[in-house]
Amino acid sequence: MALQQPAVFYNMVSDWPALHWDVKHLSVMLDGKTIQFRIGMKTMTSVPQFETSCSYVKATLEEFLAWSSGQPSCLSGPFSSFEYSRYWAYADYKYIARIFEDKEEVFQDVRWSDFGFPGRSGKESTLWIGSEGANTPCHLDSYGCNLVLQIQGRKRWHLFPPGDTSFLYPTRIPYEESSVFSKVNIANPDLKRFPEFRNTTAHVVTLSPGQVLLVPRHWWHYVESIDPITVSINSWIELDADHEARVEEAITRTLVCALKSAEGSSDGDPWLNPTEVEATSHEINLQYLNQAVAAYFNCPKANVYKQEHPSSSGAEQETRVSCKRRKRQVSSEPEDCPLLNHDHEFSSSTFKAEKLQKIPFGPHLIQVLPQSRESSSVGAGAVASDNKDLLHENEGGHFGKLHCTRKQLVMSNDCRTPANQMDSDSSRNASQAALSTNDLLDCLVNPHVVRLVAQLLLERAGV
Numbered sequence: 001m002a003l004q005q006p007a008v009f010y011n012m013v014s015d016w017p018a019l020h021w022d023v024k025h026l027s028v029m030l031d032g033k034t035i036q037f038r039i040g041m042k043t044m045t046s047v048p049q050f051e052t053s054c055s056y057v058k059a060t061l062e063e064f065l066a067w068s069s070g071q072p073s074c075l076s077g078p079f080s081s082f083e084y085s086r087y088w089a090y091a092d093y094k095y096i097a098r099i100f101e102d103k104e105e106v107f108q109d110v111r112w113s114d115f116g117f118p119g120r121s122g123k124e125s126t127l128w129i130g131s132e133g134a135n136t137p138c139h140l141d142s143y144g145c146n147l148v149l150q151i152q153g154r155k156r157w158h159l160f161p162p163g164d165t166s167f168l169y170p171t172r173i174p175y176e177e178s179s180v181f182s183k184v185n186i187a188n189p190d191l192k193r194f195p196e197f198r199n200t201t202a203h204v205v206t207l208s209p210g211q212v213l214l215v216p217r218h219w220w221h222y223v224e225s226i227d228p229i230t231v232s233i234n235s236w237i238e239l240d241a242d243h244e245a246r247v248e249e250a251i252t253r254t255l256v257c258a259l260k261s262a263e264g265s266s267d268g269d270p271w272l273n274p275t276e277v278e279a280t281s282h283e284i285n286l287q288y289l290n291q292a293v294a295a296y297f298n299c300p301k302a303n304v305y306k307q308e309h310p311s312s313s314g315a316e317q318e319t320r321v322s323c324k325r326r327k328r329q330v331s332s333e334p335e336d337c338p339l340l341n342h343d344h345e346f347s348s349s350t351f352k353a354e355k356l357q358k359i360p361f362g363p364h365l366i367q368v369l370p371q372s373r374e375s376s377s378v379g380a381g382a383v384a385s386d387n388k389d390l391l392h393e394n395e396g397g398h399f400g401k402l403h404c405t406r407k408q409l410v411m412s413n414d415c416r417t418p419a420n421q422m423d424s425d426s427s428r429n430a431s432q433a434a435l436s437t438n439d440l441l442d443c444l445v446n447p448h449v450v451r452l453v454a455q456l457l458l459e460r461a462g463v
Contacts, residue, residue, distance in 0.1 A: 006368040017109035027061035046190035052270040088133035138182040138222035146215035153227030160220035176273035186222035250289035
């Protein structure tokens, strides 16, 4: 848990029964049960294919196999409207405990206890099944860290350190608890619209069957299937910092739901991700916020933090240690944090390097190293690197500076004419679009801003 850079484990799961969970085997296990697939276009644009812009079908794995192999039987099945050469299909976020609720014995086919998490099995894991081209838009998980086992086919992971957050243009629209999306389509970035993306430091790795990837806390990732069929299993590992992250997520939910609900629904603005059942009321959101604050103060680690840090210094103070929620599950009780380590709070880059050198890298644990600037064109594949090289992160995230005074902010562009005297046609340049609710939310619930608000709120609650 001291490792704060992505790494791949080799030869750790050779005896796991789950290694046999290819699509044909899973089809037998599911015995005709249907699961939901997300359908997206293989054609690439500069806009990410968020879940709100995808189609959805329910199908069996037999039907998925027939479709992906081009069998004529698909002409009348659930995939009949989606030509394989033009579309991809993704059964993502399938909780093993749900789809195999009548076969609990298969939970033990997954043995995360081998990684130092006693009792963690398939019951706490998620299944992902996709066709070539299936992808997850670039995002970071607000909670925990992530272990990913590749079972069938290969997936390419594009990872970016937390320091790249400002360069990835974070947004909470579409809204989903625990997922902060990037506005940039990593596979085809629009550098005119998102010029700061050039400053990112991509770490790219192709994950093959039998390998396990560690995705540390708050690392951004864009994931794509590069073989005809892919199967993987992951588990989000809870961390003590999830208590503070839940406060941040509760603040975000309250603001997003309040502003978007006040704006009114629009078919052209599907702001709620399909993983969210509905926009919760302000009253419920406040209850959730109070539960999150109570859980934070009930966490032993939080009490230690409170004693050691009686007041926070502001936005530059890092949050202490955060877990991908199990979709839409909210708890006010402290999580079990078995292997928590605060080594990521190093105060100097030299100390970081010294700690990193103590990690037992070798043939069974390989660092995912950053791409060079020359070879960082996304989608071009993994870059071979010497494992002896140390990782170097871009520590870029920071606030920009406002150069106008408060009075000037309500003046025209030349800072001379009061805003209330300006003609509506001359108030903005013709090429400048009017600011929207989403623009406002991108600022209000920016991760840096929400982190500061959460710290202020926790200070107020702790008095």
